[in-house]
Amino acid sequence: MFKKILIANRGEIACRVIKTAHKMGIKTVAVFSEADREALHVQMADEAVFIGPAPSAQSYLVIDRIVQACKDTGAEAVHPGYGFLSENKLFQQALADNGIAFIGPDAHAIEAMGDKITSKKLAAAAGVSTVPGYMGIIKDAEEAVKIADDIGYPVMIKASAGGGGKGMRVAWNADEARDGFERATSEARSSFGDDRVFIEKFVDQPRHIEIQVLSDGENCIFLNERECSIQRRHQKVIEEAPSPFLDDATRKAMGEQAVALSKAVQYKSAGTVEFIVDGQRNFYFLEMNTRLQVEHPVTELITGLDLVEWMIRIAYGEKLTLQQKDVQLNGWAMESRIYAEDPYRNFLPSTGRLVHYQPPDESDTVRVDTGVYDGGEISMYYDPMIAKLVTYGPDRNSAIAAMRRALDEFYIRGVSHNIPFLASLLGKQRFVDGRLTTNFIAEEYPHGFNAADLPPEDPTVLACVAAVIHKQVQEREAMISGQMRGYEREVGTEYVVRFSKERYEPVSIADDLDGDGWGSIVTVGGTEHKVAGDWTFGEFLWLGTVDDRDVVVQVDRKGSSGYVLSTQGALADLKVFSPQAAAYDQLMPVKLPPDMSKYLLSPMPGLLVSIDVADGQEVKAGEKLAVIEAMKMENVLRAEQDGTVKKIHASAGGSLAVDQIIIEFA
Known part of the structure; x- marks a missing residue:
């Protein structure tokens, strides 16, 4: 077995990989940017190597620095985690050229499945059900509108090299298609260095269900499914395994198609084939992620398998000791993603120090995967995830009950977090009944999330x-001491x-x-x-x-x-x-807050990408005023009502604090 591996990632997934490596007796090397000098993954690893400034494009995404860190430390293999370089064929090739093993699939599978346009063509050729769409290169916004018109609205505009909700927009008309193309290409360029997008039919009332596969290059099996329909802005919020919707026949059919696709590209490692499933259990291929998924713990809990361990063993050359008949489905698992964001302010990112961080105690029914600690920092440069809270029970209702209590016991102060929103979701009768779609959040919270959604039960x-x-x-x-006797x-x-x-x-x-x-x-x-x-x-x-x-x-x-x-x-x-x-x-007067209605305030800390108005300009309700980038996402600020710009108080390219004044209106 490998003696030492390097984890080319950060945060909770780096800590997760380190735990399994140590369990296997393997020494670990962490890499870190300037912002992560005191990070938990750096503290947990046996060695740590500095790789550059805080922006990921200057540190975690620089292939040469990762390769050099392997050489300097003698790491024999690299686990990429998810995100960053995990689906970058050039990274896999660079490691191979230097005799370093990649704990994941080879460059051929990464290239074939990591590119969503190519993967859909391969899936169709392999007999996998696919969604109607346009897989070619789209030149500009006007061509995007024409394609969307031909397919029929609604359509999904999606970054070819994307993931995690980045570079993704749903358009319901031509104007939204035009704007969505511009935003999706911009986000894709900044997040992945690849601005290609494709357009496909948006399936109404869909469920997002994915199949976990595991392959050693010869033997390929599927480890049941995960229900990932509870999403906001195309990012998963709550995942569970198994799905409350699938029957045995559909599960088997989806699993067999996932295995067929994996075999078509000689897949070798853990991977995930994602499907859209409609209300009649018709399913369509969405994409294949050639890496470990954020939500992999729920599969681990219902199968008893350690997916990271199997990834490492397969990368070392070991063969699977499991056959499809050995895969069990025991109990029910559920995962809630704990994010540093303010659900009462349209889920805007929150950064700063974790003044208090006290997760629930781990047990047979509660698991916490995290990359932070009490007193640590949530940086503006990376994903705002604080932790993944996972619960297990013999059935779905017990897994939900365990999750609700665990959320109550999860104490976080210093940054805003989404635990109130998660608690509200779990309390919805529709969620308890398992009547889920990817539109669940939009339909249950049509006006956003607010305190009225969470009245105390009693x-x-x-x-x-x-x-x-x-x-x-x-x-x-x-x-208190010093009181007179008899007058206490x-x-x-x-x-x-x-x-x-x-x-x-x-x-x-x-x-x-x-x-x-x-x-x-x-x-x-x-x-x-x-x-x-x-x-x-x-x-x-x-x-x-x-x-x-x-x-x-x-x-x-x-x-x-x-x-x-x-x-x-x-x-x-x-x-x-x-x-x-x-x-x-009751006689005391109430102090009213100051009137800030004449100001556009920054709703989050971030980078001011652009100011789209000027002093003295008249603006109409809905008109774009500015764009802020935070946590790798672009956020467009629009006018709430008609008005006139009196003064611009901030400059494009500058950093903003939360509630900082950007524009003053007359």
């Missing part, structure tokens, strides 16, 4: 927890919980429920609730029961009487007062 639960914690705080404060401060049992200036809820607490010092009777609105919990000062989680129901509440103290509590994704900013203090609080 607000009295948070009132109970807030009151119990506040009483505990008061009891500690009452123990007494802690009351009557409180008022303020949910908002319009809602004050009287609460009373009777302690020592069972005479053993454990539990309380909390009365809210005249109804008694049995509350038992385990929380001490400084802890982020209140774990306990309310009326015999298991509850996990995240706790943040805010001043002397304020508490920000969250459970099931819902967040409540509460205050707990004595009855007299509550009466005074």
Whole structure:
């Protein structure tokens, strides 16, 4: 077996590969950019090599530096992870030319399947079902519109060398096709160095289901499917295995086509064949990813296989010891992608320090793949993923239940994150029923995600927890030294919980429920609730029961009487007062925020690519004002209403902070 391998990647996937390599007794080499000097993958590896500045085009994408790092450290093989150079045939060839093994397929398969135009032609030749479309090179936006008109709307405009939602747009009319072509080619050029795009029919009400294949070059098997239909902006959000939609016959047919395609290109490694499946279980080839997928853990949990280990063994020359009949489907697994983004601000990226990072404890039912740590940084230069949270259960409902609790226990502060949105998704009855399509998020959240999508299941639960914690705080404060004997401060049992200036809820607490010092009777609105919990000062989680129901509440103290509590994704900013203090609080005026309606503010930290208006210019609602690039994605800012530009406050090419003023209107 290899003695030492280099991981040509960063973040959670680099850490994931390092774990398996160490389990196999293989030493590891990490590579890192200036922004990743203190990254977790650098700390976990046996050795680390600096490869350049923060932008990936100057570090992680520079083939010569990766090859030189292998030579300098004596690494015999390279695992590319996903993204970056993982599907770059020139990288595989450069390694081969220097006698270094590539832990993945050969250049022929990468070239054939990594290019989406070529792969669709090969798939059709191999008898694999394909979606109608135009696979030729498209010269300009006008030709794109003509092709889209011929195919019939809606159409998908997609980067040939793309992946991860980059360089991808859906167009429903000619104007959107023209704009989508320009945006897709621009993103493709900056992300992949290849601005070719193709156009195909967009299948309405589709499911995105993919087949995991594993091949040693002779024996090729499929490891069942993954349901990846829950997507936003064409990026997967929640994945699961198996799919709640497929029957055995469709699973077998899709698997056999995936194997046929793999054999057609002499595939050798782990790979994924992605399909679009319509409501009648008709399926069409989408693309083949000649690498490890982000969502591979769900397949590992239902099959008991380590895909990274098999990739390494196959690259070393070992043969598969598995036959198709040996592949099992045991239980159900689900993965949620935890991103540094603000779901309440249209999922704009969030960067900065992870002031607190406390994932749930790992177990037989919970797995956390991450590349960050408490106190680490989320950089603006790379993908905003914080972690992949994976849960397992004997059936789908138990996997969902495990995920909902694990999300409650996942405590992140310092950057915005999408956990409230994930909790909301899991709570949708349509999701629980398994009625999924790639349009799920757009249909369930037609006006975007906001706090109204996450009301607490029972607000009295948070009132109970807030009151119990506040009483505990008061009891500690009452123990201050130096009090006169006989005049010690007494802690009351009557409180008022303020949910908002319009809602004050009287609460009373009777302690020592069972005479053993454990539990309380909390009365809210005249109804008694049995509350038992385990929380001490400084802890982020209140774990306990309310009326015999298991509850996990995240706790943040805010001043002397304020508490920000969250459970099931819902967040409540509460205050707990004595009855007299509550009466005074109701008389306090409310401070209104300043009016910023005359300004265009940067919704995220990023690079200002362009300013598309000038001082004194009149603009119409919907007109493009500026383009910001962040986390490798371009974001177009448009006018919300008619107006006149008074002053431009920022320059193209400059870096922006969140809420920085870009344009002032008259």
